[in-house]
Amino acid sequence: MVPKQQLSLQLLKEHFGFDSFLPNQQAIVSSILEGSDLLCIMPTGGGKSICFQLPALLLNGTAIVVSPLIALMKDQVDALRANGIAASFYNSSQAHATQNEILKKLQSQQIKLLYIAPESLPHLLPYLTDDNVSLFAVDEAHCISAWGHDFRPAYTQLNQLKELFPNVPIAAFTATADSAAQNDILEQLNIKNAERHIASFDRKNLFLEVRPGTNRFQQIIQFLEQRTDQNGIIYCLSRKGTEKLAEKLNNNGLNAKAYHAGMEAEARNRVQEDFVNDRTSIIVATIAFGMGIDKSNVRWVIHYNMPKNIEGYYQEIGRSGRDGLPADTLLFYSFSDVIQLRKFIEDSPTRDVQLAKLERMQQFAEALSCRRVALLNYFGEHVSENCGHCDNCKSPPQYFDGTILAQKVCSAVYRLKQQEAITIVVDVLRGSQNARVYDKGYQNIKTFGAVKDISWQDLQQYIIQMVNQGILEIRFHENGRLLLTPLANQILFEGRKVQLALFRKVEKTSHGKKTERMQSTGLFDKLKALRTEIAVEEKVPAYIVFSDYTLRDMEAKLPETITDFMEVSGVGEAKKNKYGARFLTVINAWSASKKSTHELSFSLFEKGMKVSDISRQRELKEDTIYNHFIKVHEEGGSIDLHQFISKEDINKIQSAKAELGDEVEGLKPYFIHFKEEIPYWKIRMALYLLENPD
Incomplete structure (x- = not known):
């Protein structure tokens, strides 16, 4: 019998296209498989969904996933089905005949994951038993806590689940919760002794920037002139503010739509679908937009007004860069925002708590030191080393x-x-x-x-x-x-x-002048076009076919065969079979006439660009850029690899090689040997230099 840990890795690749777990994922999956209740705090883009989707495949019965927004369930289910997983959703938007069909499938155990809104739970309870439910996954669990930032009364009825199903594990997931909210979540769900898995809140791919809230519109126009081909979200405090700003953006030739809770449900859903399907590039919204949104290629988020707490800010900026590629976040801050937010809070029953949270948000906006340090320390992740990737680190104040x-x-x-x-x-x-x-x-x-x-x-x-x-x-x-x-x-x-x-002055660009687009091989645009074509055929959002990250990995790896295609991150068995031949046709046709991607990375390096800047400009991971340099050296290019790796690290890896033996396959054994402290690129480069001494 195949051990569950090995089987979970097989299913991870087969259905989701990943060769290894992200930090904390494997421990969470193992805990659920062992029947433990748990609370998982993991940042957006950290891979929360896989933590309950994968155990659902390995356990008998159906995993019930409680999700707050009906509008998103179809996309979540479509993504699972695209990966070859039997999934459905059940909510009030469906016809009775459709609901009855889902209930029949539930009773006959033909569904591995069933997404429901908390309001639908009472209707579903009569059909649930200890035998047909494998686990309860509570997504966006902060909604159950009055101390959280988005309390929803319907979530409170989840407190009966542990009494009704004492043998079924309950796994609560959220991206943001301070210690008070964490304790309250466990209290409300009746799982006080649950395990806590708290991942790092550090989203290294997000650039954090705060600017004074003066001439905001002109600053936004200048910001967008450099991002003409990217999708993004602008958050505003008021409904009227979203409509006015969207109108001004459209009058300036941009493709923007407003979104707020005061719109008719049909119109609101249409706006969200247009954004998810890349028909609208900019959404101007109140915080009603985006909770749980799975769109992976949001490249920037702007806060037109300051949010009322750091939890909300962190969750909203987390909607950008979910694919792991570089993304920009920009917060406009003015003292008038603080005054307005305080007025909103004055009559709240949790006034004192909310005012304290607002004060911390204000301190973050006014900070003159590393913003990432301030953000991580707020969430109890105590760090002191500057990130080098925020406005205060890039341009320290004078x-x-x-x-x-x-x-x-x-x-x-x-x-x-x-x-x-x-x-x-x-x-x-x-x-x-x-x-x-x-x-x-x-x-x-x-x-x-x-x-x-x-x-x-x-x-x-x-x-x-x-x-x-x-x-x-x-x-x-x-x-x-x-x-x-x-x-x-x-x-x-x-x-x-x-x-x-002194205040930094925002550099102005001449009106209408477009900055140079990110240098690319050109293959990425061709792959995007094919992805859009397939998405239209299948009537699903483009990111469900493949994420930008996966397309960038194809561009970097240039697979030539269907076996090579399986090595691309995000390509599983189902998608290999459905899309492999079509994407390989585009890649091989391009490869026949274009110079390689590693040569492009090296040419940027020769121009004096740093690895981090090449990574940002090309929307590739730094690991990939270092691999490009190895390839250049392998082909006889003039590059000194020793400038990237110390002799001490090479000696460490040489010792590990002797200890692990020559029969070891791949780099993962080395990565585990070094307790994940030495990155893959450094291991690969050291092994290459040991085999090819200068």
């Missing part, structure tokens, strides 16, 4: 002596008797001649017009920095008035120095 400026601000706050909010303080310091200043006689105070040489927005941001440094305090519950702190007194009267950060 500081100046802001003591005199701080003294002028503190003096103005004092002379205004600590009764005014930031906007009035800025108006007074800049000498603004408007009614709200003159009606109160503020034009007569000594600091009126004391800071005319700094723009309104910049002065506001400097004052916010002073708030963050503890020089000033904001009384939000008292109309946001500014108060002096003991630290302000030290600055005013004791000569304490203040350092403030």
